[in-house]
Amino acid sequence: MKQMDNRPIGMFDSGVGGLTVYKEVKKQLPNESIVYLGDTKRFPYGSKSKESIIELTKQGIDFLIRQNVKLIVIACGTATSQALEEVKNLYSVPIIGIIDSTVEYLEEKYRNNKNAEIGIIATAGTIKSNGWQNKIKELIPSAKIKAKGCPLLAPMAEEGWTDNQIARLTIKEYLIEMKKIDTLILGCTHYPLFQKIIKKEMGKRVEIINTGEKIARKLTTYLQENNIQNVEEMIEDKIYLTDTECNFVSVAEKLLGDNKIGEKIQKAEYLQITT
CATH class of the missing domain: 3.40.50.1860 (Rossmann fold)
Structure with a gap:
């Protein structure tokens, strides 16, 4: 009997860039729901110290785990390259980078x-x-x-x-x-x-x-091998931003072709540091 897991996939980036991964994952895994977190308040990550990026990544992961996700995709090159190896073994939830x-x-x-x-x-x-x-x-x-x-x-x-x-x-x-x-x-x-x-x-x-195309392929294989695909009706996606006063909506609408994307956005209240 096939195991199933209708919990969402968590996805984390410093801003709007991770939506390029979101787009590919939705294309290859249309039945999966996603909780997306964009840390728009602390963008950009690329010029920050490794220590700051590790702390920001841990905060993002902690937030997504509280949303009851089944796995987490670090849809950010900087967080993947500088923090993933440092943090992935701290959590029981699988964490995948790009x-x-x-x-x-x-x-x-x-x-x-x-x-x-x-x-x-x-x-x-x-x-x-x-x-x-x-x-x-x-x-x-x-x-x-x-x-x-x-x-x-x-x-x-x-x-x-x-x-x-x-x-x-x-x-x-x-x-x-x-x-x-x-x-x-x-x-x-x-x-x-x-x-x-x-x-x-x-x-x-x-x-x-x-x-995004490559991580979506890896994600498809991972879900199948671990029998944790969602085979039930999809739960609606959620998008959280740490700062909603930004251009996220206009860029997202153009990328995803969805002029209702703004209706999915909520403020993520979890910030602990101002790095």
Whole structure:
């Protein structure tokens, strides 16, 4: 007899970027409900210390656990690279980040190819942590890696500046160093909001990796292997923000094509520090 678990999936990000993961998970797992937490009050995470990011991540996880979720997706590149390994064993709830699922996909891609040339763009903090680089080298030792911190992109995404001349010029400048690669990882979940511009800049030869697609695939497999899919009627999704006075709604409406997204938003009252 199939076990079932209709509790929601918890999802955590510093802001609107994690909705690129939310979108892919809903596409692949339409029966699953999601409780999404955007820590918009303390955005951005990319310039904060590792200690602060760990504390912020723990607070986000604690909040989601209080919402009775069955597992948690860290839909934030900075929190995944700097906090996940530090916090995941503190909780009984399974916690999944965006790095492993993406690099496991690349390991399959390059299984019979020793000439992997992989680019990574992410926040400055993520690049400095070497989280992506270390995991790639662990699974694909022969890979040549180029990594670039792009600190302006996540704030631009939060402002909704994802398809204008400022975005195009900024991305062009950041990608100058990303020549002679065959794969480009969007190592911050805000960056798929710029995917149209990035694809045009990089050309058809380069595969652009949206981490949301890869984590959704891993999540599908995990739910099936552990028999915890929701087979009942879906509970309505919930979106919590730590600060509702932001551009989250307008960016989310455009990304998700849902002009009623604002009706799902609630204020998350749990802040303990002002980092």
